[in-house]
Amino acid sequence: MSPRVAGSGNNQVRLAQLVGITVARVIHLFDTAKGAVVPLETREPQKVSMYVCGPTVDGAPHIGHGRMTLVFDVLRRYLEWSGYEVHHVSNVTDIDDKIINRAEREGREPADVAREFEALWWEGIDAIGVARPHDDPHATAWVGQMVEMIGALVERGVAYEISDGVYLEVSKVDGYGLLARQSLDSLQAGARVDANGEKRSPVDFVLWKKSKPGEPTWPSPWGDGRPGWHTECVVMSLGLLGDGFDIHGGGIDLTFPHHENERAQAVALGRPFARHWMHNGFVEVDGEKMSKSLGNFANLIDLVRSTDPRSYRLLVLQSHYRSPMEVTKDTIAQARQAIHRLDAFARRTADIDSSPGSGIEPDPALISKFREVMDGDLNTAGAMTLVFQLVRTVNQSLDIDDLAGAEPAVAAVRSMCQALGLELNDEPEVVPDDIIAMAEEREAARAARDFGRADSLRDAITGAGWILDDSAGGTTIRRA
Ligand SMILES: [Zn+2]
Structure with missing residues (x-):
């Protein structure tokens, strides 16, 4: 049996098992020369x-x-x-x-x-x-x-x-x-x-x-x-x-x-x-x-000039890097919608300060889950599934005004997006005048207890790609 090299991945895990300590995880990547997923052991x-x-x-x-x-x-x-x-x-x-x-x-x-x-x-x-x-x-x-x-x-x-x-x-x-x-x-x-x-x-x-x-x-x-x-x-x-x-x-x-x-x-x-x-x-x-x-290449310049370039990053993240990736108008449009959802999340949580010293830390269990997914051959598709699940959970917490419950998850999502190079835009969105007018008309209908009219206005607003959030403090409009 060949001698084990001190500090190799196997030894670290064994030592950890023996003494019950946690070791830093090591990223595993597929190595073309070995034809297998192996730990990245650096020089x-x-x-x-x-x-x-x-x-x-x-x-x-x-x-x-x-x-x-x-x-x-x-x-x-x-x-x-x-x-x-x-x-x-x-x-x-x-x-x-x-x-x-x-x-x-x-x-x-x-x-x-x-x-x-x-x-x-x-x-x-x-x-x-x-x-x-x-x-x-x-x-x-x-x-x-x-x-x-x-x-x-x-x-x-x-x-x-x-x-x-x-x-x-x-x-x-x-x-x-x-x-x-x-x-x-x-x-x-x-x-x-x-x-x-x-x-x-x-x-x-x-x-x-x-x-x-x-x-x-x-x-x-x-x-x-x-x-x-x-x-x-x-x-x-x-x-x-x-x-x-x-x-x-x-x-x-x-x-x-x-x-x-x-x-x-x-x-x-x-x-x-x-x-x-x-x-x-x-x-x-x-x-x-x-x-x-x-000779069938679509030009990257045309792509970035015609859509939010972050859509392409998201599309890449949602595919496993070793798999073929299909790019069509539809897949780009879907990725763009998903970017809108992430931006809406960023705007909705913009007031939560998770900067160093703020006292709000990323939820360690969520970060550990993210690492586990990413360390398994850079599974960015799995990581994005996790991010979108968290965005849904945070939105649900905020819907019931559970801010304290949402904060560590918000900080975790921000950290994950940073690791993936996904920049979210939390600038307030400019809502078109006709949408604002419809929302105001709906408020008036609700005040007049004309709920049929209020519902049909809500449907029209949703159909135009906007969402109304009603809460005790009033109604806000955000992109779907
Ligand atoms: Zn070369």
Whole structure:
């Protein structure tokens, strides 16, 4: 039996059972490399280093990008809320075939295309409330280090030069296929055969592309050219987060070949790479995978300009991050309604002060329940179910003027929303004049004991999306 490492999750639980103490819970996440939900065991206590693959800026961000950034934003916020210090790095690929091709088509400089779409990227990301990464390395600023790493791979005899570039010889890498969860043989059988026939195997991938006339270039020992995409991310992640960083993430379409090939370079150099691999599911529109290469992407910018962007965050939260997520006009509209309910809750409870020192603390049993749900592979859908249950319970308490009973639950909901990055709006809502007029007419009808008229006015107000709350202090109007 192999010795147990001191401080491992199992030991902590055993110790807790023996001495009857409570230990801090540990978040469990699905690890693509292991194919199982496992505890997140970090390189350093209470610190998480996380590299999330960013965009290639050759077009507007699509809603799949939006989902990916939201999933990792929620992970980051939840970890921070749980007391971790998070170092979040996400790159910008500002040199790539797709950028060069677009520039050629439009008669522009590649750098100009990259600048335009990077600005659009941040516009979309900021609008959905994703916290900017602490570092956003641009591939073009790291070419020197990439050339160095490729040189080290050539020196070790695991990379070779052919007429159009330098390639990694995949058969020399231990455990290639770990993320794809396929053997090298089956990957080789499925790979496209190289047109010029110089590659030693069809799965060998490019580290350095020799440039064609007119393309942006950097000098290297193998002639002018540019780095391959897989080399960009391995160099920048190790460069900023160091060996054995904690989480490498991205959309599930990046698992193979991109992440497999990043990992292969680190393994070939004998450098410990990501401890944990995390991938989110696709966005589907009418059951079809959303990907730029299929050309069916809906633009994230259009989405955030046409609806309350918080609706999209809520939709993402209400899906499990590993499941496919369907985005339609209806699902967005439903999420928007749900945001209205949460805002109404925020307004109704705006007078409850739960700030530090106020004496009102989040109900510990509710917070513990929330943690339990979230620590089980970031089950944000379960967390949102809990939030909406609490909102209903608090509304019921307030309906019977049980303020003291509601306060710890209100504080708990606020804390949960903070952990999920869900900002609620407690600004008083502007009620349209015609709704106010109907409410006043209803008051008059009630005073005149014309209850039939009063009821039909209430129905009309409800039908228009507003709710009347009658209490001893008078009637208030809020959005349904
Ligand atoms: Zn990447």
